[in-house]
Amino acid sequence: MHLRGTGVPWLLGAAMLAATPAGGNSAEFKVEPHQLGAIVSIDGQRLATYRTNSGHQPIIWPIIGPGGEAMTRQYPMGEALAGEPDDHPHHRSLWFNHGDVGGKDFWMEPRPEGPPERNNQIEHRQFSELASGETGRLVARNDWTSGGKKVCEDVRTIEFSADEHGRWIDFAVEVHASEGDVTFGDTKEGSFGLRVPGTMAVDAQQGGQIRNSAGQTDEAAWGRQADWVDYHGPVEGKPAGIAIFDMPDSFRHPTKWHVRTYGLFAANPFGQQDFPPEGAKQGAHTIKKGEKLRLHYRVLFYSGEKTAEELAAIYAKLTAGAEVKADE
Helix, strand or coil, X not given: CCCCCCCCCCCCCXXXXXCCCCCCCCCCEEEEEECCEEEEEECCEEEEEEEEEECCEEEEEEEECCCCCECCCCCCCCCCCCCCCCCCCCCCCEEEEECCXXXXXXXXXXXXXXXXXXXXXXXXXXXXXXXXXXXXXXXXXXXXXXXXXXXXXXXXXXXXXXXXXXXXXXXXXXXXXXXXXXXXXXXXXXXXXXXXXXXXXXXXXXXXXXXXXXXXXXXXXXXXXXXXXXXXXXXXXXXXXXXXXXXXXXXXXXXXXXXXXXXXXXXXXXXXXXXXXXXXXXXXXXXXXXXXXXXXXXXXXXXXCCCHHHHHHHHHHHHCCCCCCCCC
């Protein structure tokens, strides 16, 4: 099914992998409209749901791994599974937002009794495209509002695929300064994030592990720059993992990572003051009126185990020939 709008770029990564599972047969993806937003399936089985409104923003939940595992935390959208903590209710499966946009906090959940700078929403405006086939793809437009006043907007293109490594979500987002100059501030609370299953967290009883492309692990990976970060551990009693690859065309590649041992897993190219001082300077960035900023991440959900060498080889194949975009 296709729903097409006008004037929306098709923001595909140049290094997309073929949607071919280990068996070699092409998978069939369907992206269908639903009262919640859009349902994504692979070969007739639910893969993910793009929810246009959960809390104060669009999210993707649930996300089902190649072995049928729930690959993100269920709370607060559903009942917490055994071993899942009920902290940080604003950590809703997989999302994109930021904690300081023109001084407004889009990271935390709004509080009706709270100050105006916390009364902020990322409001789904429309789907410009829903596409089914060898991959599944959706394009969504969103308005960022504070107290009912629009601050900026985004266009996000999300592609779902699968191959011998696992299941993929390719997430490219353009933030448009549609209303005037807008500054994404210097805070650790951002930006492209997910919350891993409770049993996968490093701090869980059996314990998972964080590792990055620079060889840093667990707490040592927090706030560091890296091409990719992997978070792996037991899910439903079996080994599984999530790797997020920062694509070369993404703003301030390689990004810094707000990745925590309790299960938060986020790429944040705007954080500087809270993070370790090593690496290229990041921090606040102003998008001028009428201009845009592009972020691009690719997420691998896999069953079993993968070595750091295997992940590095996957990243090298993904990015072969790609040029790093010069940041303004």
